Amino acid sequence: MSDSSPLPPVRLHPEAELARDALSTPLLARAARLARWAGPDTRVDAGGGLAEEQLPAAAELLGLTGDDAAADASEAWRVAVDSGLVEITDEDEGTVAAGEDLALLTGGSPHDVLAVWLSALETVLADASVPDLDDLVGAVNLEDGGEIDFSQLDWDPEAEAEFLDEVLGNLYLLTVSEDGPGEAPVPLPALAASVIVPSDMGEPTNDVLEQVSDAMMRLDDQFRMLEPVGLVAYQPVDEALMADADEEPAAPVDDTDVSRYGMVRLTPLGLYGLRARLLEAGFSAPAVGDLADKGADALLDGTAVFPPGAAQAETEQWLTRREVLPAARELLAAARGADSGAPLRRLRCQQALSLVGVEAEPALREVLDDPELGGLARVWLTERGAADVPVPSEAMVFWLTIDTVAAQLAAEGNSEELRALVEGLAQQHSGFFAAVWRVDHPATAEVLEAMGRLHPDKRIAKEARKAAFKARSQA
Numbered sequence: 001m002s003d004s005s006p007l008p009p010v011r012l013h014p015e016a017e018l019a020r021d022a023l024s025t026p027l028l029a030r031a032a033r034l035a036r037w038a039g040p041d042t043r044v045d046a047g048g049g050l051a052e053e054q055l056p057a058a059a060e061l062l063g064l065t066g067d068d069a070a071a072d073a074s075e076a077w078r079v080a081v082d083s084g085l086v087e088i089t090d091e092d093e094g095t096v097a098a099g100e101d102l103a104l105l106t107g108g109s110p111h112d113v114l115a116v117w118l119s120a121l122e123t124v125l126a127d128a129s130v131p132d133l134d135d136l137v138g139a140v141n142l143e144d145g146g147e148i149d150f151s152q153l154d155w156d157p158e159a160e161a162e163f164l165d166e167v168l169g170n171l172y173l174l175t176v177s178e179d180g181p182g183e184a185p186v187p188l189p190a191l192a193a194s195v196i197v198p199s200d201m202g203e204p205t206n207d208v209l210e211q212v213s214d215a216m217m218r219l220d221d222q223f224r225m226l227e228p229v230g231l232v233a234y235q236p237v238d239e240a241l242m243a244d245a246d247e248e249p250a251a252p253v254d255d256t257d258v259s260r261y262g263m264v265r266l267t268p269l270g271l272y273g274l275r276a277r278l279l280e281a282g283f284s285a286p287a288v289g290d291l292a293d294k295g296a297d298a299l300l301d302g303t304a305v306f307p308p309g310a311a312q313a314e315t316e317q318w319l320t321r322r323e324v325l326p327a328a329r330e331l332l333a334a335a336r337g338a339d340s341g342a343p344l345r346r347l348r349c350q351q352a353l354s355l356v357g358v359e360a361e362p363a364l365r366e367v368l369d370d371p372e373l374g375g376l377a378r379v380w381l382t383e384r385g386a387a388d389v390p391v392p393s394e395a396m397v398f399w400l401t402i403d404t405v406a407a408q409l410a411a412e413g414n415s416e417e418l419r420a421l422v423e424g425l426a427q428q429h430s431g432f433f434a435a436v437w438r439v440d441h442p443a444t445a446e447v448l449e450a451m452g453r454l455h456p457d458k459r460i461a462k463e464a465r466k467a468a469f470k471a472r473s474q475a
Helices: 015-023 026-037 052-061 069-082 100-107 110-128 157-176 188-196 206-226 268-280 296-305 308-320 324-335 342-353 358-365 374-383 394-412 416-428 432-436 444-454 458-474
Strands: 086-090 095-098 232-235 263-266
Touching (some): 015 026, 015 110, 069 110, 157 188, 157 206, 374 394
Antiparallel strands (some): 086 095, 232 263
16 A cells, blocks of 8 residues: 555544443453452563463463463463553562553543553554464574574564555455445455465466465464454464365365455454554545534545545535535535636535535525536536526536536546446537537646547547647647
8 A cells, every 4th residue: 555645534433432342352351350450469570571470360360271371361461561551660579560541441531442452452463473482493592692583584573564564454445445345354365365466467376376375374373363452353264174284275266165264354443443553654544524523625625535435424424513504605615716626626515515405505596607616506406496597508518517527537537437428428419529629627628638538439539639639729
């Protein structure tokens, strides 16, 4: 993902609901219990981890059993320390006390709770980028103070963290895109392939497929770690697919068995968390509702790059906070302009006004004589059956046509919908190109060139290109 291109806006759940979700995540709930359990007699090691002799008691407190009980208790303790739920009061003695942030879980605002959860998430993400400790055997240089010699490992910490960030970024993008799976889970092979297989590669090579398979296994381990903190809901890889404990399963060859290779989706809390991380990293990651308290100019400019569904959701929130007539006047005023973004602003204005009732009629009548808004106003009034709507002049009809196509070009590019619009315009208006090139609109030549590019009839396309040349000549 590019940090210069805004991502589609995400629809977040209310913070109060997300805070409740955060408090109920297994990992944060365990960390909070350990923080309340810790006292003057609790001891930690030099790294701040819970002393080994106290891990059994911590695991028992948390109701953990089995081979991983001590490791899970240790992880919960580490989250408690990193999230400020526990404070190390004496590093020499290794003693601890409840941290200041522990009280936020019960007495803080939803935003406070989510801030604690975000700290817990960072800890788990850092752990998820570290290979199994068994893989580190033999890579510790005891002569140099026990430090890990990364050159002896087939592991690059920065590359591993970047890989996981890229995977999570792609999962976020898939989730918030209007043509993506939304709340439906994403197959693990497809997610792994999205960061491994080059976009311009046709049939993946055997080497690339092996890389995808390896990535799937890494992600399987990582998503198992990320589920308890509430970032994802994860269906792990079916272990029965492993023919041999030392072999990795090949990627599925059809869709019938794809769910056995792992399925993952972001939770509502996970969407919140990843958006917070994207913003922190400098990405433009809008959320529906960001513009609700801003002016109409910010609304029209901001939703210009939104997909249709998100633009409507944002506009609906904006309108619910305002009286209809003043809101309509503000929208119309913000839609004026001759700059390159003006046609799309007017399109978004028209779409916004389609959501309001007849209370807005006075505002539309006030702009009937406006050269930029008069056509839009006539369309709105006519669609609502208003009386005494003046008939537009031919010049106004042509101006509105150019403005509409320019807006569609900006919003969708050379889409099939725009191609159909271009065909319809040329068919409906006799002598369209002979007259339209004279339209005094900044985008006239650009629109005519696009029509020449898009129209399937070579003769009509040639007429459009000639008209574009005339429009540029008179500019």
